[in-house]
Amino acid sequence: MALPPSQRLSDNVITVTRPTLPDLEEFGKQLEEIWASRWLTNDGPFHKELEHRLAERLGVENLSLFCNGTIALLVALQTLRINSGEVITTPFTFPATAHVLHWNRVTPVFCDIEEESCNIDPSRIEELISPDTKAILAVHVYGTPCDCQAIQAIADKHGLHVIYDAAHAFGVELNGIPILRYGDLSVLSFHATKLYTTVEGGALISRTEAQRKRVNFLRNFGIADEETVVGPGINGKMNELQAAFGLLTLKGxxxxxxxxxxxxxxxxxxxxxxxxxxxxxxxxxxxxxxxxxxxxxxxxxxxxxxxxxxxxxxxxxxxxxxxxxxxxxxxxxxxxxxxxxxxxxxxxxxxxxxxxxxxxxxxxxxxxxxxxxxxxxxxxxxxxxx
Ligand SMILES: Cc1ncc(COP(=O)(O)O)c(C=O)c1O
Missing domain, CATH: 3.90.1150.10 (Aspartate Aminotransferase, domain 1)
Structure with missing residues (x-):
């Protein structure tokens, strides 16, 4: 059904972003497969394939898909058991970065940014560290990499975790290394406004296989098997329709x-x-x-x-x-x-x-x-x- 003109974005309006959509016929074929299998969510074939293809494309080993970047950030903190105390972060970011701290009962401690990169200023982090500091949550704003070396050096000196909100940083590399390999965990957003989209969606990139396992339990209510719940998880899963869509957008x-x-x-x-x-x-x-x-x-x-x-x-x-x-x-x-x-x-x-x-x-x-x-x-x- 065509929208009435009043509900359509005028062709004359230039929006700040616009998704490049995959071929509708190709998406239709994938939908037919989903209809035939009736496998709608919970680690289905499209989901498995997308996790594999994205990890390959982004040069990482442990990638878990999510329903959106915000839940992936929430789970990143839970993965590292950060659910009290303080986390040092940037005030120059999307609301989700600060809100996931609040939802994990963590107090955000806002640190100033560098004018050149718009990212957290490593030279201002140490003065904010207290006995309650658990981690640094930095954002690669606009896809510009943070000063990852300086941030890691501070984290190592003070025994802190480093989480990167890499919502803007799909495919970015720093010194020839995929940006998602820096820090303990990184999170991507595949929201419709992002350059790579699954409509809504996101991913959490872990360092180790053990971490990935924990992430995947937490993403699915903490369920390990039919009769075992290993922890207080949440529902952060991406569904088959989004994963199928994401396989097509990945081609482009x-x-x-x-x-x-x-x-x-x-x-x-x-x-x-x-x-x-x-x-x-x-x-x-x-x-x-x-x-x-x-x-x-x-x-x-x-x-x-x-x-x-x-x-x-x-x-x-x-x-x-x-x-x-x-x-x-x-x-x-x-x-x-x-x-x-x-x-x-x-x-x-x-x-x-x-x-x-x-x-x-x-x-x-x-x-x-x-x-x-x-x-x-x-x-x-x-x-x-x-
Ligand atoms: C920096 C940043 N972090 C987190 C998010 C949240 O991602 P999502 O919309 O996929 O939940 C966004 C934007 O959407 C963002 O720009």
Whole structure:
């Protein structure tokens, strides 16, 4: 049934992201197989194949699929038995990163970020370590790798676990090593807004086979066999329909990344030299994935504020996102924490005030990128700050 025009996204609107969908006929064939087998969930054949293929693609040995990235993060903490005390994390992230700590009865301790990478600043971590600190939960924001070596050195010195929220970092490599191999555990999100999607979905990457076993018990209510429940698990399973979908999107993921990197280059080229507009620089030690294209606006040099640019682009049907504004430390549920005081993360405060993520997805047309860049370049002349 076709949606009435009022419920459809207008063809004229450029959204910040857009999933590249697999061939509907191919998906139909997979659905026929599922209908014939009536195997809908619980480690079915599509699920098994997707776990295998993803582990292969991402260069890891122990990968467990999940219904979404948030539950995978929740289970990551439970896997390491982190269910009290404090965890040091970044305020510059999606709400899920902080909320999974709260759901595990852990107090988030917000650490400032580096301006260049937007990731947790290792030089600010040690001052936050207390006798209650259990782990560092770092985020590879926009797919830019954290300073994993520095973070690991601190963790080793103080006997802490390291968990990476790698929701943005599908396929990223640091120094030729898959980013998912760093730390104790890493978590991916396959949400529809991500460059690789299973509609909703995620994965938890463990270091060892023993850890993977524990993850898989926890993902399925703690059930070990028909009569044994080994621990207080949850339902974090991905179903067969999502796994089948994910096998098809996996076929297109290299092209999706290639196109995103091409668009990234276009943005860099067209936005270069605009006073007060900064973007992330390419790094020789990183194999990137083009997941996001954030720009950072210096309103005094650019002549227009981030919010005014956001609103102006919206008037032209271009939807950008203030990822990540507000900071997690500003949410009412966390703002009373001592580590939430804005004076403690001045870099994060500034970045959150000035960041804007521009549209990026594999099928974004070159003409759209040109139009977006022309608007950004021309806006200060047409609407300077009063
Ligand atoms: C950094 C980060 N962590 C966690 C999540 C949560 O993942 P999911 O939506 O798959 O639960 C997201 C976004 O969706 C995210 O951007």
């Amino acid at each position: 993921v290299e092209e999706e990344i290639r196109q995103r990197l091409r668009i990234t280059e276009m943005y860099r080229d067209r936005l270069d030299g605009i006073p007060g507009i900064r973007f992330l620089k390419p790094r020789s030690d990183v194999r990137p994935n083009g997941a996001y294209f954030p720009i950072f606006i210096d309103p005094t040099r650019y002549g227009v504020s981030r919010n005014d640019l956001h609103a102006a682009l919206k008037r032209h049907n271009i939807l950008t996102r203030k990822y990540f504004y507000p900071l997690c430390s500003h949410y009412s549920c966390y703002s009373a924490l001592p580590s939430s005081a804005p004076s403690r993360h001045q870099v994060a405060e500034k970045v959150a005030e000035n960041v804007l993520c521009l549209p990026i997805y594999g099928t974004l047309e070159e003409a759209s990128v040109e139009a977006i860049c022309n608007l950004i370049r021309g806006l200060p002349q047409s609407a300077p700050l009063g």
